[in-house]
Amino acid sequence: MPDGEKEPRAATRRVTLAEVARRAGVSQTTASFVLSGRREEMRISAQVEAKILRAVEETGYRPNVVSRSLRTGSSHTIGFVSDTVATTPFAGHLIWGALDAAREQGRLLLIAETEGDAELETQLVETMRDRQVEGIVLASMYTRWANVPRALLGGPSVLLNALSKKETSVPSVIPDEAEAGRCAARLLLEAGHREGIYVVGVGVDPVRTPKGSVAACERLAGIEEAFGREGVRLSGGAFLGDWQPHGGYEATRGILSSRKQVRALICFNDRVSVGAYQAVADAGLEVARDVSVVSFDDEPVASWLRPGLTSVALPHYELGRKAIEVLLALDGASGSGKVHRVEMPLRVRESVGRSGAGLDRPARRAAK
Amino acid sequence: MPDGEKEPRAATRRVTLAEVARRAGVSQTTASFVLSGRREEMRISAQVEAKILRAVEETGYRPNVVSRSLRTGSSHTIGFVSDTVATTPFAGHLIWGALDAAREQGRLLLIAETEGDAELETQLVETMRDRQVEGIVLASMYTRWANVPRALLGGPSVLLNALSKKETSVPSVIPDEAEAGRCAARLLLEAGHREGIYVVGVGVDPVRTPKGSVAACERLAGIEEAFGREGVRLSGGAFLGDWQPHGGYEATRGILSSRKQVRALICFNDRVSVGAYQAVADAGLEVARDVSVVSFDDEPVASWLRPGLTSVALPHYELGRKAIEVLLALDGASGSGKVHRVEMPLRVRESVGRSGAGLDRPARRAAK
DNA sequence: CCTGTGCGCTAAATCGCATTAGCGCGCTGT
DNA sequence: ACAGCGCGCTAATGCGATTTAGCGCACAGG
Structure with a gap:
């Protein structure tokens, strides 16, 4: 056999199964069976298979x-x-995650955006x-409560990063x-931190969270639960309508x-x-040594600070896959209506210091 | 007419054109013509149209x-x-841009990723x-030279954010x-800047740019052209293999x-x-007052600094649309093979100060 | 009265594949 | 010798739309 000569196949009409069958001297049916891997089941001989494959x-x-889809x-x-x-x-x-998972199962994604x-x-x-999509993933970009649009019920579907406000059959x-x-x-x-701990983004005196944000509510609940178990209480919080650097800066300045x-x-x-870091610096303090900071999301900027x-x-990638x-x-x-929860992994860097590392620790004993 | 009662239409079999036609008491052909807006052309009466639409x-x-696609x-x-x-x-x-432009023309996007x-x-x-897609957009995430895969020639296609290495018919x-x-x-x-200007990311002594990066080459060429026209020369540069904060920090520290x-x-x-800002701060200097900084891309972080x-x-959105x-x-x-270039808009913030604003200006006269 | 013409609509083919029902052949059993 | 049974394959149908070719009717012209 000579070297495979490859001509730039022109944008000519596509070959159909019928042509393949004719060329192999078999029926279209047989060709179809062979190509869909049902040769054994349909007892097609190996020779015929070879002819078709050729x-x-x-x-x-x-x-x-x-x-094929039509059929x-x-x-x-x-x-x-x-x-x-x-x-x-x-x-x-x-x-990305959705794409990968889909590809692994031989699917492609049709995407659209509602804004x-x-x-x-x-x-x-x-x-x-x-x-004729096989199903629909309705994704939200931040975890929130959403209405399940009626149209979604017309077939398989999943809510991604969103929870239905009402009872629903959609997972x-x-x-x-x-x-x-x-x-x-x-x-x-x-x-070692037990006091002087503040949350930035939500209020605690009267609990106050950005509208519709599952993240805000559940994170706060988790925080208070873990602290409560150890008898620790938050010292305060600052509500923010949207979680952007500028608000973080102002809020932190207020707290400090x-x-x-x-x-x-x-x-x-x-x-x-990001805003908090700037406010801490402006106050002449140092993150980790004087003020520890823990955050959520792990955007790229977290590693740049x-x-x-x-x-x-x-875990966006994992969420998409799931x-x-x-x-x-x-x-x-x-x-x-099952709710699948995906673990949020902790990315430890250097913004948390031991309590009292930067100052003497007068308040340590006072706790509890 | 009573209030539109809306039952959650079950995931039942879809209605076909044949059923519509039967219900309207006309042929499928007629229904098809009406629904594809060819009523006039096919001289279907308005009454019949009304029946079908009902x-x-x-x-x-x-x-x-x-x-429809099959046909x-x-x-x-x-x-x-x-x-x-x-x-x-x-x-x-x-x-996003691609999605919007596609939707405006009644198209959806099928997406995939090659990594x-x-x-x-x-x-x-x-x-x-x-x-049976109508065409394919092959997109790159940073502007670079790429090989046009042969498969792309099998139908309409466009390179996005990429230039073909060889002559090609693909725009x-x-x-x-x-x-x-x-x-x-x-x-x-x-x-007022005419000296003490450095580039961070590419080398200038021997010109050295990240491999395959159109952005690096063309930006540098543009910079040198504009300066050259005014008799100004770059004082130096620092090559970086990838453009991340850490490299920017080190490079800037070296320059300073x-x-x-x-x-x-x-x-x-x-x-x-981002790295440059950190290095400037570490050197006890201030951005804008002591050292002006201009950048490219305008990622969100640009407004956070x-x-x-x-x-x-x-202009990612515009590129996608285009x-x-x-x-x-x-x-x-x-x-x-036409190359369409989309303008990159300047986002002015506060990182550029007038030359000599922060220091006395001993070197000002020496220029030229 | 017969033919020709245009109007308003329809029958039927087609797109490319999957799939059900079944055909012809050779072998076996009585 | 003939029915019965697999074996290995094929004919034909259908998916749901679009589109080509053409049908019947009414009316006009000769």
Whole structure:
């Protein structure tokens, strides 16, 4: 056999199964059976198989997935509808995970974005069903409570990073925010912190959290639970409508100036932490030595800060994967509203110091 | 008419065009013509049209796109294949723009990711063609030279954020990096800077740029062109293999310690700038007052830094849009390798100060 | 009265594959 | 010798739309 000569195959008409069959001198049926791996089952001889495979090779035949989908009713495609893939940049990892899981199972993803528009959401879900998707993942970019649009009930679906407000049969995949809160609290406890601990992002005097944010509520609950178990109480908190650096800066400045002792901050995301770092520096203090900081999300910026920011990571990649896995495992009436929680791993860096490391420790005994 | 009672339509079998036709008492053909807006052309009476539309309304008919695709050969779907959507988080805006442009033209996006694997790339492109996509956008997450995989030639396609190494018929959409370089340089010139200007990210003594990076080459070329026109020369540069904060920090530290006067830094991306800020602070200097900084990309972090980082933005959203527009405007043999450049807008913040603002200006006269 | 023409609609083929039902052949058993 | 039974394969149908070819009817013209 000579060296495989490869001409740049022109954009010519595609080869069909019928042509392959004709070339191999068999029926289309036989070719179909062989190519779908049902040779044994259909007792097609090995010779015939060889002829068909050769014809496939020679013609460069590729099955037309559209046609197959029409016949079988499923397109090996999954719809991924999100409110905002792009506006929350690093949540692209949700898609990444979903993409990987889908590819492993021979699926592609059809994606669309609603930008929070409910009508558009319904429309897009229907457009996807029109394309015979096997199922739909409805993703939110931050963990929140959402309404399940009716259109979603027309077939298999999964909520990603969202919980239904009402009872529903649609399963959810979300990060385990409560455990993340406990994890952050335990970390501070282990470093010896028992007082002068503030949360930045949510209020505690009257509990106050950004609207609809599951993350805020569950993280706070987790934090208070873990502290409560050790008899420790938060010294205060600062509510923020959105968790951006500027708000974090102002809030932290407020905390640092008006209270007595500030030993640790639990910032509700990394952007807030960025602001907190700036405020700590402005106050002539040093993160870790004077004020410990724990954060959530683990965005890239967490590793860019100095000292490196210890953060409980949002497992976006894993969430994306899990959503696809749950979706594809769904059959019929199963699923039934189950909530799958994915662990949020702790990324330890240098922003937490031992209690009293930077100052003498007058308050240590006073605790409890 | 009573209030529209809405029962949660069960996941029942879909209504087909045949059923609609039967219900309206007309042939499938007629129904098809009406629904595809060819009523006038086919001289279908208005009454018949009304009957059909009513039947559609009553049954909630939605056309099966798969079937239509089989017949027409196109699925109103565009393939979007990227090397890494997710690893470079904020480039998700590429997808965002593409998504918007596609939706405006009634298309959905089928996406996949190669993670740089050429074989996988070919495979995915073929998988998409198997699904009868109208065309394929092959996107790169940073502007670079790339090989056009053969599979791409099997139909319409566009390179996004990438240039072909060889002559090709595939058009490209990329940011106008050279103009961005000129823009950054002009900004410094306007602020009175004429010396003590360093680039961070690429070398200048022997020119040295990260492998395959169009951005690095063209930005540098633009910078030198704009400066050259005014008789200004770069005082030096620091090559970095990858543009991350740590490298930026080290490089800037080197520049600040070993040279005489450092008045301005042109950092080749925002991450490098993050490191540069830290190094400037460590040296007891202040950004803008002592050392001006201009950057590229305009990632979110640019606005988080203090003082805010002036940066020439990568127009990801616009790039994504443009790619889809170019793709859909492609017909047949047109396109033919045209390179579309999208303007990179300047985002002015506070990191550039007037030359000599922070010190007395002994060197000012010496220039030229 | 017959033919021709245009109007308004329909029958039927088609897209490419999966799948059900069944065909012809050779072998076995009585 | 003939029925019965697998074996190895094929004919034909259907998925749900689009589209080509053409049908019947009413009306006009000769």
